[in-house]
Amino acid sequence: MVCLKGFWSFLPYSTVISLSYTTRLYSVCAMRDTILNSLLAAAHGLSDEQKEFQKMAFDFAAHEMSPHMAEWDEKEIFPVETMRKAAQLGFGGIYVQPEVGGSGLSRLDTSVIFEALSTGCVSTTAYISIHNMCNWMIDTFGNTEQREKFCPELCTMDKFASYCLTEPGSGSDAASLLTTAKLEGDHYILNGSKAFISGGGDTDVYIVMCRTGGKGPKGISCVVVEKDTPGLSFGKKEKKVGWNSQPTRAVILEDCHVPVTNRLGQEGQGFNIAMRGLNGDLPFVSMVCYLMAIYIFFSSRFYHLLVRKQFGEALSNNQFLQFKLAEMATKLVASRLLLREAAVALQESRSDAVSLCSMAKLFVTDECFNICNQALQMHGGYGYLKDYAVQQFVRDIRVHQILEGTNEVMRMIIARSLLSESG
Numbered sequence: 136m137v138c139l140k141g142f143w144s145f146l147p148y149s150t151v152i153s154l155s156y157t158t159r160l161y162s163v164c165a166m167r168d169t170i171l172n173s174l175l176a177a178a179h180g181l182s183d184e185q186k187e188f189q190k191m192a193f194d195f196a197a198h199e200m201s202p203h204m205a206e207w208d209e210k211e212i213f214p215v216e217t218m219r220k221a222a223q224l225g226f227g228g229i230y231v232q233p234e235v236g237g238s239g240l241s242r243l244d245t246s247v248i249f250e251a252l253s254t255g256c257v258s259t260t261a262y263i264s265i266h267n268m269c270n271w272m273i274d275t276f277g278n279t280e281q282r283e284k285f286c287p288e289l290c291t292m293d294k295f296a297s298y299c300l301t302e303p304g305s306g307s308d309a310a311s312l313l314t315t316a317k318l319e320g321d322h323y324i325l326n327g328s329k330a331f332i333s334g335g336g337d338t339d340v341y342i343v344m345c346r347t348g349g350k351g352p353k354g355i356s357c358v359v360v361e362k363d364t365p366g367l368s369f370g371k372k373e374k375k376v377g378w379n380s381q382p383t384r385a386v387i388l389e390d391c392h393v394p395v396t397n398r399l400g401q402e403g404q405g406f407n408i409a410m411r412g413l414n415g416d417l418p419f420v421s422m423v424c425y426l427m428a429i430y431i432f433f434s435s436r437f438y439h440l441l442v443r444k445q446f447g448e449a450l451s452n453n454q455f456l457q458f459k460l461a462e463m464a465t466k467l468v469a470s471r472l473l474l475r476e477a478a479v480a481l482q483e484s485r486s487d488a489v490s491l492c493s494m495a496k497l498f499v500t501d502e503c504f505n506i507c508n509q510a511l512q513m514h515g516g517y518g519y520l521k522d523y524a525v526q527q528f529v530r531d532i533r534v535h536q537i538l539e540g541t542n543e544v545m546r547m548i549i550a551r552s553l554l555s556e557s558g
Contacts, residue, residue: 189248192252193251195224195226197255200260213334226238226248227270227290230244243482249264257531261535272399298332299360299386300413303330303385312345325358326390332385333383338362341359342357343388357398359399364391368389428506456513469498474495493540504533504535507525
């Protein structure tokens with residue numbers, strides 16, 4: 136039985152069986168070049184340097200990620216060595232400062248890299264995005280000693296990081312978190328638990344939001360908890376619909392002793408630090424969805440609609456499907472423009488950055504899930520088979536409408552921004 140892996144598994148099953156690995160890899164690269172030169176060109180409007188970043192990330196995705204995507208999903212493999220290879224290209228600290236080992240690139244540069252990596256494996260790219268966010272939080276809010284201690288090994292991915300905000304009883308209402316950190320001498324004693332933590336149990340550094348003061352956001356602080364800290368443990372590995380190449384566990388803190396020197400910023404700044412991290416990651420999480428939808432779009436067009444026949448003619452001659460394809464393309468172009476505008480606003484620290492990032496997350500994750508779901512429908516019964524990658528893309532993309540602030544919360548943020556402006 137042939138195991139169909141990665142993007143090229145959109146090809147008709149009988150065709151894939153006869154393809155060598157080299158031919159399949161060429162198919163991925165040819166699809167990449169088609170996209171770069173099309174109406175939906177991912178390289179449109181980019182500088183020559185950004186195009187080089189993009190090509191490097193596309194090539195890495197095609198050679199190191201795409202051929203293994205299905206296996207990582209099926210066997211729930213956390214691809215540590217592959218991510219360390221990505222770090223050798225500078226992808227472990229893309230927007231972290233060079234003096235601590237980072238690449239020092241802009242948010243727009245980062246969005247270009249993540250959109251390219253996502254063509255190889257959505258789940259793995261999403262974790263790399265979270266890791267970069269944690270690394271940036273230490274680089275931005277940490278002191279010199281903290282930056283020099285943690286950032287270099289995070290940039291090389293000799294160590295991996297997890298972001299710990301959500302709790303069993305506080306998801307969208309993050310400011311109501313209950314994990315406590317009581318000061319005793321030169322240590323905090325942490326008690327509580329965090330839920331749905333990407334990388335939990337397999338990573339080395341945990342950025343934990345905890346309550347050092349009273350109720351509400353001003354009572355929250357941010358501390359770095361290292362994996363071997365006494366009192367730190369983990370729940371069972373969660374069984375998920377998608378995102379299976381990264382483990383998800385509860386992070387449990389029971390009289391966990393953390394040095395005060397591991398606190399990022401001042402007491403009471405934790406919620407602001409947490410939101411700065413999340414807001415900065417929203418365009419990148421959304422960019423993963425965008426490029427995934429792009430590849431599904433072109434796969435549906437080239438490898439299904441133009442090949443498969445029903446009622447004596449190619450599906451591409453069906454006007455209903457033509458209209459669907461036109462709608463998909465329009466939403467993809469709109470997604471790209473919104474994402475890049477949000478990335479630029481974030482880089483320039485503009486006043487509209489938060490609302491634009493929220494708009495990008497809301498629009499792109501909703502519309503790109505719809506595109507992937509429509510592509511599965513176009514594939515008919517084949518789309519529901521694990522021999523075809525479209526089903527994995529649909530499973531992996533769905534969670535993006537939930538994580539890092541549900542899309543309902545994104546609507547709240549946008550509405551508040553609009554009402555405050557009109558008031």
